Amino acid sequence: MRYIEPHAHMVSRTTDDYMALACAGCKAVNEPAFWAGFDRASSQGFYDYFRQITEYEPKRAAKFCIDHYCWLCINPKESEDVVLAREVLSIIPDFIQCDNVLGIGEIGLNKNTRNELQILEEHIQLAVDHDQMILVHTPHLEDKLKGTKLIVDALSNHSSIDPSKVIIDHVEEHTAPLVIDKGFWAGMTLYPESKVTPHRAVDMLELYGHERVWMNSACDWGISDPLSVPKAALEMRRRGYDDSFIDKVVYLNPAEFMGQNPKFKLS
């Protein structure tokens, strides 16, 4: 089986994980910029992080024949500090032209505050100004419904946003229709303790269709499973879906979305 891991924070994973991904059939990983588990003290911390995901991480992935792509932003958890957030926004254009950068992300909301929303809108404008695609993080647990509505509104209210170039990630049963019905791509995150299980992810394919969706592990430093996408593929197979259906969901769909940026080329 071939697949793409379209949301992984490989900077927090071991080299053994790259080996496991490669052995499971992973051809490419997509790494959105995220929260490191603690708040960074200055924009210099982000400068180094952006160098890590544009220079170092692609080399680490290449040792396992995996292509590495990334997305840039200051994540919503650190966007509450608008002064810091604007400093980080100002250094992003220096990295946009890097070979493996596909767009702006994962931007979005965390606790649905005014400051987070302000910085989300500034990221959207940055993406528009530089003709970049967007990858969106939706809030956790009780904050997801409200945050998803605010995010969909912010994107829909911008006249230059093409929803087919935006993926809104971490959807669940109550938010997937809000995203898909507006023409955005939807991401389903397979987490052992929150977000969705492989069973529910396949349920959502049955409920909302298998166009404009991807599945990811969002593996990071927390409780997460880098092999959850192949496990969801096994769930599809158990339910009787054939190889071409599975290939579309776990390989062709992410390739179609990411391939809207000409920098995305599978080797």
Add this chain to the structure above:
Amino acid sequence: MSDKKTNLVDLGFMDARIKLIDIAAFLDRIDRHDQTDDYRVSALKEALPELLSTERGRAARVLNLLSDQSTDPVSESKIQGAFGAPSPEQ
């Protein structure tokens, strides 16, 4: 989808069974230790009747019951994380 119909009860029953027993044991445990007075437990109990609903969409309705239903952005947040049910202080 292949022609042969998969038995989804075979596939999911044991998983659903253990999750159901876990919920029952969780409620027993917090009862035994006098910790039922918590907004998260109340939210969980409010969602439980959805399991007996005969209408499809149970998962989405449970998620909605465990969601903040307000619509305006908040002026600030003192916490970064989330707890699984809307806090009465929010």
